[in-house]
Amino acid sequence: MGRSSxxxxxxxxxxxxxxxxxxxxxxxxxxxxxxxxxxxxxAPAEGGGDLVWKDDMPxxxxxxxxxxxxMPVMGKSFKEFDPKEFADVSCKxxxxxxxxxxxxxxxxxxxxxxxxxxxxxEHPEMAKFMHDKVxxxxxxxxxxxxxxPATQQGFGCxxxxxxxx
Numbered sequence: 001m002g003r004s005s006x007x008x009x010x011x012x013x014x015x016x017x018x019x020x021x022x023x024x025x026x027x028x029x030x031x032x033x034x035x036x037x038x039x040x041x042x043a044p045a046e047g048g049g050d051l052v053w054k055d056d057m058p059x060x061x062x063x064x065x066x067x068x069x070x071m072p073v074m075g076k077s078f079k080e081f082d083p084k085e086f087a088d089v090s091c092k093x094x095x096x097x098x099x100x101x102x103x104x105x106x107x108x109x110x111x112x113x114x115x116x117x118x119x120x121x122e123h124p125e126m127a128k129f130m131h132d133k134v135x136x137x138x139x140x141x142x143x144x145x146x147x148x149p150a151t152q153q154g155f156g157c158x159x160x161x162x163x164x165x
Contacts, residue, residue: 053142059101066091070141077137081129094160109162 051065071089078086091099096106111118120127139146139155147156157163
């Protein structure tokens with residue numbers, strides 16, 4: 001598996017909250033309203049002070065949040081998981097080389113078959129990493145609980161991916 005396909009696969013499992021169930025009510029985080037735009041590092045966050053995710057905040061504030069809050073945490077986690085494969089985690093890892101406004105527009109669909117996530121069966125180590133480390137970190141960063149299939153609430157797969165059932 002090549003570097004770009006590995007990275008795309010890694011983020012295909014990015015929001016794998018459970019191997020047998022998936023969902024989530026939160027819209028995908030965005031970095032910019034315009035494809036090709038690069039988030040401004042010095043753009044002010046809504047309300048100033050500590051950056052806090054709000055689903056309805058402007059795209060410019062989402063970009064600042066992603067750059068200042070999400071990228072440091074997730075870049076570190078992926079580098080710890082596979083330092084060679086994830087030596088260069090950037091905005092383009094989720095948004096693609098053309099900087100799609102939403103990760104769901106770039107990342108591959110996740111496929112469920114017979115109640116199981118196909119990608120998790122094919123790549124169990126990555127799925128375990130996503131389930132045990134990435135999903136809880138992302139949920140915490142967004143101030144959301146991890147997706148709960150019983151309540152269908154929280155951060156889950158469709159926070160970043162299309163789901164093929």
